[in-house]
Structure formats: C-alpha cells, structure tokens
Amino acid sequence: MKNDNLIQYIFSIADNALILGQRLSELCGHGPSLETDIAMTNMALDLLGQTRSYFQYAAKLTGEDKTEDDLAYLRTERQYRNVLLVEQPNVHFGYIITRQFLFDAFHLLLLQKLQNSTDETLSAIAKKSIKEVSYHFRFSSDWMKRLGDGTEESHAKVQEAVNNLWTYTDELFHNLDSDNEIITQGVGVDLSELKDSYYEKVKEVLTDATLVIPETKYFQKGGKKGIHTEHMGYLLADLQYMQRTYPNMKW
Amino acid sequence: MSEKEVKNLEEIFEQKIARDEKIEPKDWMPEKYRQTHIRQISQHAHSEIVGMLPEGNWITRAPSLRRKVALLAKVQDEAGHGLYLYSACETLGVSREELYDQLHSGKAKYSSIFNYPTITWADIGAIGWLVDGAAIINQVPLCSTSYGPYARAMIRVCKEESFHQRQGFEIMMTLANGTPEQKEMAQDALNRWWWPSLMMLGPTDAESIHTEQSMKWKLKRKTNDELRQQFIDQTVPQADLIGLTIPDPDLKWNEERGSYDFGEIDWDEFWQVVKGHGPCNRERMNARVSAWEEGTWVRDAAMAYAKKQEDKKLKQAI
Numbered sequence: 078m079k080n081d082n083l084i085q086y087i088f089s090i091a092d093n094a095l096i097l098g099q100r101l102s103e104l105c106g107h108g109p110s111l112e113t114d115i116a117m118t119n120m121a122l123d124l125l126g127q128t129r130s131y132f133q134y135a136a137k138l139t140g141e142d143k144t145e146d147d148l149a150y151l152r153t154e155r156q157y158r159n160v161l162l163v164e165q166p167n168v169h170f171g172y173i174i175t176r177q178f179l180f181d182a183f184h185l186l187l188l189q190k191l192q193n194s195t196d197e198t199l200s201a202i203a204k205k206s207i208k209e210v211s212y213h214f215r216f217s218s219d220w221m222k223r224l225g226d227g228t229e230e231s232h233a234k235v236q237e238a239v240n241n242l243w244t245y246t247d248e249l250f251h252n253l254d255s256d257n258e259i260i261t262q263g264v265g266v267d268l269s270e271l272k273d274s275y276y277e278k279v280k281e282v283l284t285d286a287t288l289v290i291p292e293t294k295y296f297q298k299g300g301k302k303g304i305h306t307e308h309m310g311y312l313l314a315d316l317q318y319m320q321r322t323y324p325n326m327k328w
Numbered sequence: 329m330s331e332k333e334v335k336n337l338e339e340i341f342e343q344k345i346a347r348d349e350k351i352e353p354k355d356w357m358p359e360k361y362r363q364t365h366i367r368q369i370s371q372h373a374h375s376e377i378v379g380m381l382p383e384g385n386w387i388t389r390a391p392s393l394r395r396k397v398a399l400l401a402k403v404q405d406e407a408g409h410g411l412y413l414y415s416a417c418e419t420l421g422v423s424r425e426e427l428y429d430q431l432h433s434g435k436a437k438y439s440s441i442f443n444y445p446t447i448t449w450a451d452i453g454a455i456g457w458l459v460d461g462a463a464i465i466n467q468v469p470l471c472s473t474s475y476g477p478y479a480r481a482m483i484r485v486c487k488e489e490s491f492h493q494r495q496g497f498e499i500m501m502t503l504a505n506g507t508p509e510q511k512e513m514a515q516d517a518l519n520r521w522w523w524p525s526l527m528m529l530g531p532t533d534a535e536s537i538h539t540e541q542s543m544k545w546k547l548k549r550k551t552n553d554e555l556r557q558q559f560i561d562q563t564v565p566q567a568d569l570i571g572l573t574i575p576d577p578d579l580k581w582n583e584e585r586g587s588y589d590f591g592e593i594d595w596d597e598f599w600q601v602v603k604g605h606g607p608c609n610r611e612r613m614n615a616r617v618s619a620w621e622e623g624t625w626v627r628d629a630a631m632a633y634a635k636k637q638e639d640k641k642l643k644q645a646i
Contacts, residue, residue, distance in 0.1 A: 102387045102396070105403050106380035107615065109623025111411050118404040125397050132393070146392045170626045226636060227629025234625065319391035319449060326507055328391040328449070328499075 080138040083196075085158065086259045087138075088148075089301060090187070091131035092159035095149055096309075097180060098124035099316055100167060109170055116216055120177070123209040130202045150320040154313055155303035162245035164300070164309045168238070171224060171231070175238035178217035182279050183249045184210050186271045195263040218282045225286025232287065239283065240291050247296035249275070345545060350476035353419040361545060364538070365475050366420050367436075368547060373413035374431045375439035376406045378612050382446040383455060391449055398495060399452060405488045412484070416477040432617050434604065439463075441528045443606030450503055450510075450517035456496015458518075458525040458563065464489050465559045466529060469549035497566065504570040511571075518567065519575040526590075527598040529556040535595075560588050 101121035108114030132145035162180055167173050188210055191203035224235035250272040252260065259265035280290055299305065319328070329337075337356045344351060351357055380403045387403065390396035414424050430436035441459050446452065467489065470482040503514035530536055530552035542548035550558075560579075567574050578591030600606065 099388060102400055105387055105400060106377075106384035106407075107619045109619065109626035111377070111407055111414075113623075113626070115404055115407045115411070118400055118407070122397060122400050122404070125393060125400070129393050129397070149393055169622070223630050223633040224626070227631075227633040228625065230625050231629030231632075315388040318389045323391070323507075323509060326391075326510060328395055328502060 080140070082255055082259055083264065084135050084138050086256055086265050087131050087135040087199075088156075089158040089253070089256070090191075091128050091135070091148075092157050093163050093180070093184070094124040094131070095128040096157070096159040096312065097163040097176075098122075098128060099312060100163065100165075100176075101173075103167055104173065113170075117173070120213050120216070123206075123213065127202065127206050127209070130205075134198045134202070146320065150317050154305055154309055157300075157303060157305065157309070157313070159300050159305075160245065160248045161297055161300040161306055162242065162249065164306060164312060165242060165245065166308050169234060171234035171238040172242065174217055174220040174224060175235060175242050177213065178221050178282070179242055179246055179279065180249075181210060181214040181217050182282075183246075183271065183275055185214050186275055186278075187266055187268070190266040190271070193263075194265070199264065221282055221288070222286045225283070225288040235286070236288055239288055243291040244293060244295065244297045246275075246279075248298040248300060251298060251301060253301055345474050348472070348474075348546075350479065351474050352476045360541075362420050364541065364545070364547065365478065366417055366422050368542075369413055369417040369420075369475075369478055370422075370427045370430065371437050371439075373410050373417060373427065374436055375442065376410035376413060377431075378438045378442045378616060379459075380406050380410075381612055381615050382442055382444070382608070383452060385446045386449060386452050389449070390452075395499070402456070402492050402495065405492070409481075409485050409488070412481045413478075416475075416481045419477045428620060432613070432620060434613070437602070439528060440598070440601045440606060441524050443601050443609045443612060444520070444524055445608050448513050448517060450500070450513040451521065453496050453499030453503060453514065454517035454521040456492050457500050457566070458496075458521050459528065460489050460493040460496055461563060462525050462528045462559050464493060465555050465562070470547075472546070472549075474546045497570075500572070501570045504572055514570075515572055518572050522575050523593065523597075524601075526556055526559070526593055527595075529559060531595070531598070557587055560590055564588055 098121045101117050101124070104114070105118045105121070106114065108117055128149065129145055132148045135148055136143040136145055162176060165172065165176055185207070188203045188207045192200050192207065194200040194203065221235065224231040226232070250268045252268050256265055260267050283290055338358065341351070341355070341357060341361075344355075351361075383399060383403050383406075387396060387399050390399050414427060417427060418424060427436070431438065446455070464486060467482055467486050471479055471486055473479045473482070500514050500518075503510040505511075533539060533551045533553045536552050539548060539551055543551075564574055564579065576591045578589065580589050581587075582589045601609070604610075
C-alpha cells in the first residue's frame with residue numbers, strides 16, 4: 078500500500094477515538110442521570126466525528142477504492158492499533174470516568190502537538206478536535222473530583238477503577254518503530270515527550286480528588302501492535318456485525 | 329378563598345383558554361387542569377426516555393459510521409426532549425424524582441410502541457419513518473396547546489422529530505433501493521411496525537376517556553381517529569414511492585371520502601401491551617430501573633461533593 082507508514086500512524090490515533098466512541102455509545106440511554114447520559118453521548122459523537130475525519134483522509138491515502146467504513150469495519154482484530162486503555166469495558170461509572178480521564182489527559186496533549194504537524198490535514202483535524210477534547214477533559218476531571226471527594230462509596234469505587242486502569246497508562250507513550258519516520262518528518266508526535274506533563278497533570282487532579290496514585294511498576298501494552306485484551310473481540314463483533322453479515326452493501 | 333373568588337378565577341381562566349392565550353405556571357388553574365397536564369406531559373417525557381432504548385439497541389451495531397453518528401445524535405435528541413419535558417412538568421409543582429418514581433413503579437404510562445423489539449437494522453428506519461411520523465401528527469397540534477411551557481417545549485420537539493422522520497424514511501429508502509436482502513429487511517420491518525404505529529394514535533374515539541376534556545383545554549385539537557386517518561393518508565403514498573407494501577389487504581383509496589379505508593386494528597393486542605404484557609415491557613422497565621438504581625451512588629457523590637464545596641466557600645467567607 079502507498080503511504081503505508083502514514084496510514085498506520087493515522088490508525089494509531091483514529092482507532093483510539095473509534096474504540097472509545099464505541100464503548101461510550103454502549104451507554105446511551107443507560108446513564109446515571111439524563112444530564113450525564115447526554116454528556117457521554119456528546120463525547121461519543123465528538124470521538125466518532127474525529128474518527129470519520131481521520132479515516133476519510135486515510136482512505137484517500139490508500140490510493141485504492143476504499144471508504145471510511147472499510148477502514149473502520151473491515152479490519153481484523155490484529156490490525157486495530159488502539160491502546161488497551163480505551164477498549165476496557167464499562168464496569169461501572171467509576172471505570173467509565175477514570176478511563177475517560179486517563180485518556181483525555183493524554184488526548185489533549187497529543188492534539189496540542191499534532192496541530193503543529195507538517196501534514197496539513199492532520200493539523201487541521203487536531204485543531205478542530207482540541208476544542209472538543211478540552212471539554213472532555215474538563216468533564217472527566219470534574220467527575221474524578223466528584224467521585225473521589227464525594228461519598229465513601231464513590232471514593233472506594235473510583236479508587237478501585239484508578240488502581241485497575243493505571244496499568245494501561247504507560248502504553249500511551251510508546252512510539253512504534255514504524256512511526257519513527259513519520260515523527261522525524263514532523264508529521265507525527267514523539268509520544269515519549271508527553272509523558273512527564275501527562276503524569277504531572279493526572280496526579281494533580283487525582284490529588285485534588287483525594288485519590289491515591291497507584292505505585293505499580295508493572296504496565297500492560299500490546300494494543301498498538303494489535304495484541305488486544307480479550308474484551309476487544311466482543312466489541313468488534315458488535316461493531317462489525319452488519320458489515321460482516323451483509324458485505325458490499327450501501328446503508 | 330371564597331367560593332365567589334374561585335368562581336371569578338375560573339372565569340378568567342376559561343376566558344384565557346377561549347382567547348387562545350397561554351396559561352403560565354404562576355397563573356391560577358383548576359386542579360384538574362394541573363393534574364391532567366402533569367399526567368400527559370410526564371407520560372410524554374417518559375416516552376422519550378423509554379424510547380431511547382429500542383433505538384439505542386442498534387447504536388453499537390449501526391452499519392456505517394455515518395449511520396452510527398446520526399443514530400447517536402437522534403437518541404441524544406430524545407434524551408434532550410425528555411429533559412425539557414420533565415422541566416415543563418416540574419413547573420406544575422411536581423419533582424423529577426416523583427415523576428421517575430411513577431415511571432419505575434409502573435404507575436405512569438409511556439408510549440406502548442416502545443415495548444416492541446428492534447430486531448433488525450431496518451427497524452431503526454421504520455421507527456424513524458412510522459413511529460416518529462405518528463408522533464409528529466400527535467404533537468404538532470400541541471405546539472399551540474394552552475399550557476405555555478408545554479407548547480414551547482413542543483415547538484422544539486416537533487422541529488427535531490420531523491428531522492428524525494426524514495432520516496428514518498431515508499434509511500428505509502436506501503434499503504428499499506438496495507439488494508434483495510435489504511429490501512426484504514425493509515418490508516419485514518414495515519410489516520411489524522405498521523399496526524403498532526396505527527395503535528400509537530390511541531384508542532378509537534368511542535373508547536378514549538380523556539378526549540372530551542382535553543379538546544376543551546386545547547390539549548388536544550383532533551380526535552384519535554382523525555389523527556390516525558391523517559397518518560395513514562400521509563404514509564401510504566410514501567410507501568408506494570419506495571416500493572414497499574403496507575401490510576393491510578383491506579387498504580383501499582376511498583374516492584368519496586378522499587381518504588384511505590383500512591382494515592380492523594387488533595385492539596386486544598393494543599390493550600395487552602398497554603397493560604404491561606407486550607414483548608419488551610419488562611425489559612424496558614428493568615433497563616430504566618437499573619440505570620436509576622445503579623446511578624444512585626453517582627448522584628449521591630455529586631450531591632455530597634457539591635455540599636462540601638459550598639461548605640468550603642462558606643468557611644472562607646467567614
């Protein structure tokens with residue numbers, strides 16, 4: 078495939094938005110209040126909107142007759158490049174908010190760099206998305222504080238989520254060898270550079286939320302290379318159901 | 329208040345209704361007017377919220393990104409409608425918690441159509457086209473109903489509903505023009521949703537207990553049977569246009585009436601579903617009750633946090 082490195086790089090950003098958007102859209106109609114339901118659906122809409130912009134661009138880059146839907150729906154699990162964090166299930170609202178928060182903090186830093194990309198399309202998508210993601214980060218940070226510094230029960234629940242999801246944070250900053258060229262060209266972002274500001278920001282919010290920062294030294298990785306958790310297959314089964322059952326049709 | 333004073337207020341109220349002036353929350357209104365409005369507006373709000381479930385069932389499986397985003401936005405609109413209808417209802421002196429409680433305990437009703445399952449993607453098209461189509465016919469007259477907050481909420485609801493209806497029709501049209509499998513899927517959905525959609529416009533006039541009073545208060549401008557006829561006359565040509573067949577062998581254009589004659593509606597089925605024994609009544613209620621109960625700790629946390637913040641501010645002020 079032409080432009081293969083760039084396409085793979087776009088997947089590594091777009092798949093995060095797609096998979097997290099898919100996870101959030103499972104919740105539509107089931108939120109703890111109408112207001113949070115609407116807010117979470119909004120975030121799903123933003124992320125899926127971003128996904129479409131990235132995939133439309135990637136589809137064009139393939140130089141073949143591909144569409145955004147071919148890229149979103151018709152890859153195998155091993156070909157999705159999202160981080161493990163975003164595919165984690167909606168165990169309860171504490172997990173949903175923590176997953177969101179841990180991702181938003183990263184997502185915002187990434188976009189702030191990506192808007193300076195030498196690739197005009199990526200830069201434009203990043204600029205447009207920053208507004209949306211700043212809101213996501215504010216929403217999830219506020220809820221981290223409400224849950225952390227709310228009741229004893231909410232504190233315990235969100236702490237449990239932080240403890241269990243922390244292990245997926247390190248992967249956010251891994252560059253793949255195949256991305257090196259893209260990064261050197263100034264098209265992509267060197268993720269390792271974001272790490273310090275990320276943990277600084279995250280720890281600040283967690284401390285405000287009266288939560289304990291986990292001290293684990295063991296982290297999980299693999300999503301970026303297409304080695305996902307066992308949750309991923311079921312998510313894709315849902316996502317791809319129609320396209321797999323009724324191939325080559327217009328909807 | 330003396331009897332004479334009440335009578336005087338009643339007269340002012342009746343005159344306002346007769347002049348097509350709006351009744352506002354702070355105006356005096358007969359207790360029965362208030363109760364009827366709480367019942368109808370909350371029933372409407374509940375329908376929006378429960379109505380999110382059958383369509384929400386297809387968000388994760390929507391066949392393309394464009395459809396997924398449109399469906400998410402649509403279901404979100406319904407949440408929004410629920411939100412401002414609950415707010416309109418609250419202006420009549422009832423709290424959202426009380427209203428939820430009425431829904432969860434089965435005391436309050438919601439539109440029975442949402443107790444049918446969405447089993448294929450075409451059902452999403454059929455709901456938009458038929459169910460939203462019937463809802464619009466029901467709701468457009470409410471934009472000029474006498475209770476101000478309800479009428480204003482309905483203006484916004486109707487705008488969005490007609491967008492949803494077009495979107496649903498467009499899904500059906502795409503399927504009907506697609507492969508034989510897609511067309512079959514569309515026809516099957518029409519077969520299953522047609523009759524429940526007709527039932528959605530309510531029992532026949534002879535059986536409708538609220539119609540007379542509601543007409544008087546302009547809470548209703550046309551009878552159920554009139555609305556149903558309007559819906560049929562409007563929808564049949566749309567089905568023809570995309571080559572789908574309305575599942576009613578008795579359906580026939582009546583030149584004299586300038587309307588379609590149609591077959592017998594199975595009212596036993598209607599009452600069975602209304603009384604709680606439709607295919608998904610239990611699932612819908614369970615979904616609502618679980619969302620509410622599982623959300624308790626979240627709402628409690630938000631309240632506790634807000635209180636702590638307020639206390640902090642107070643302390644600083646001192």
